[in-house]
Amino acid sequence: MLIKQIPIRNNLKNYMYLLACEKTHEAIAIDPLDHALCLKTANDMGLEIKIVANTHHHHDHIGGNDPVISATSAELVAHSEAMETIPNVDRGLNAGDKLVCGNLTLKIMDTPGHTMSHICLYFEGNDSNKPALFCGDTLFNAGVGRCDFGGDPIIMHQTFEEQIFLLSDNVRIYPGHDYIENNLEFTLDREPDNQSAKELKEKFNNGLDAESFISDIGLERQINVFFRLDEHRVRLGIADSLKIDVASLDRQKTFVGLRGLRDNW
Ligand SMILES: [Zn+2]
Structure with missing residues (x-):
């Protein structure tokens, strides 16, 4: 193809x-x-x-x-x-x-x-x-x-x-x-220690061409915060923004919470 x-x-x-x-x-x-x-x-x-x-x-x-x-x-x-x-x-x-x-x-x-x-x-x-x-x-x-x-x-x-x-x-x-590039910044806002997102952002800062960059699902699992719903740091951030206990967060609430934050980010 x-x-x-x-x-x-x-x-x-x-x-x-x-x-x-x-x-x-x-x-x-x-x-x-x-x-x-x-x-x-x-x-x-x-x-x-x-x-x-x-x-x-x-x-x-x-x-x-x-x-x-x-x-x-x-x-x-x-x-x-x-x-x-x-x-x-x-x-x-x-x-x-x-x-x-x-x-x-x-x-x-x-x-x-x-x-x-x-x-x-x-x-x-x-x-x-x-x-x-x-x-x-x-x-x-x-x-x-x-x-x-x-x-x-x-x-x-x-x-x-x-x-x-x-x-x-x-x-x-x-x-x-x-x-x-904006999305990587959002991932890093939620997960400042996400090494894969940091490295990729750095590559774009150094001239990697976003228009010809092709990602795959394996990479998305690392750099896309919406794939990372069980990460403690991500959950804590959403619990904080919703002012609820982290224990009451499930994957759906975490995903929807992330989408809400990204809308106004
Ligand atoms: Zn559309």
Whole structure:
């Protein structure tokens, strides 16, 4: 599988993606907000966009659909329950569905929390490619999506417990935005002694390019505070902010507490 991560460099620092079958050069465009850049990149790479996939209905993910589709006649796919909020969806997707493009197959995950109709697209991997997760605004590098634009942090926590935390360490992460540097600072605010987060932050300070940096689940378990719900330091901080005893905190309360702190951070 060919993966092209395309940074948009708008205020929200969106990423869009082209995923292509290496044999047929047929491609899926994920959340192609900057339609001109998406079409040009596909053209430069000799790819034919057959499918446009939206992870969710927010404008910064669907805003490029129409021009990409009129230029390519691609099929538009999204969560089956996002067919009311995203115009002109051709096919609604549900958990476990397969999205096929040439020899490329992605599995659909239903991951509510950021919005209540959000999908992630999972590539299982093969002999020459590690598995990969295209996770929209569910999982970010070193963070998770907000839940205050039509989502729910309790549901988001459930999505992580039941799906995201269960992924294997070698799954590469391709999120909907580049927020890694701020997110690392939030992790360090909660866990000042987190050595992995410190080292990675240092690398960015010394010029590592965030736009071409690809994380994986194994690294997220170390640098993403939302994966670290049993760490004593993290629990203590949340108990403190909620003014409750640390013993009464469970993983859900810790996750939701972290999301609340990050909203106002
Ligand atoms: Zn969003």
